[in-house]
Amino acid sequence: MSIVFLNGEYMAPEEAKISPMDRGFLFGDGIYEVIPSYDGKFVGFALHFERLLNGLAAISLTNTFSETEFRAICTKLINQNGNGNLGVYIQISRGSSPVRQHGFSDDLTPTVFIYTFEIPPMPDADAENLKFYKVNTQVDTRWQNKHIKSTSLLGNVMHYQSSKLAGFDETLLFNVHGELTEAAACNVFIVSANKVLTPQLDHEKLPGITRAMVIDVVNKHSNFELEERVISFDEVLNADEIWITSSSKQIAPISVLNDQTVGNGKSYPVWYQVQSLFTKHLFDYN
Known part of the structure; x- marks a missing residue:
């Protein structure tokens, strides 16, 4: 700088x-x-x-x-x-x-x-250079206006630091009803039975730009069905794939959730296709 x-x-x-x-x-x-x-x-x-x-x-x-x-x-x-x-x-x-x-x-x-x-080089779907992330889960204790990208990030910082001290790269947050909200610094997608799912937006989630771009790319350029809806804790635990998305990470696959392997831990076919399409259309939103 x-x-x-x-x-x-x-x-x-x-x-x-x-x-x-x-x-x-x-x-x-x-x-x-x-x-x-x-x-x-x-x-x-x-x-x-x-x-x-x-x-x-x-x-x-x-x-x-x-x-x-x-x-x-x-x-x-x-x-x-x-x-x-x-x-x-x-x-x-x-x-x-x-x-x-x-x-x-x-x-x-x-x-x-x-x-x-x-920032790191532009991510791609190259399996040899793929970085997998390990995440844990926590109850979301942040304020009630998470849809505003405020500089008041203490709640996010404390969640993130807690996961880091426990040996994880990020944390997935759930509200008091056991519903997925987002991660400390990312939005979240899961894949179940070849369907791409992500929580619908409300005051508990930041409207991520990468999230919006992923949704648009999947809907316009893939054959995968995508739903924005409530996602339960059990659905996340049993997901075939879990991704976290952000401007710096783009679409990052999760291999470990609470010390449990996600899917088979190494093959992410839906992620591979979506990341490939995302890279192809990366500059369409300027």
């Missing part, structure tokens, strides 16, 4: 400073996005920007940039940071207030921070 963007200026990261009275720092009062890019080409930029606007509107934070302006800033940053495989992190907080208080006024100037970071 050699150049970042902060409030209209490009600078070295060590020069980027915000006020300790910034509400993003004090309250996690902000929205963020992460947009992947490969060799200078964004993945799902338009979808990410739409979700950014939805998140800002949900917390009554005024947007100050158009999609064209954001795209230009992000393009300049990835060019200045060498192109390659880069994630673009965008964070907009409500800005600084002279007094720390829970309530906020409408006259604050948002803080806009954008930087790039290296």
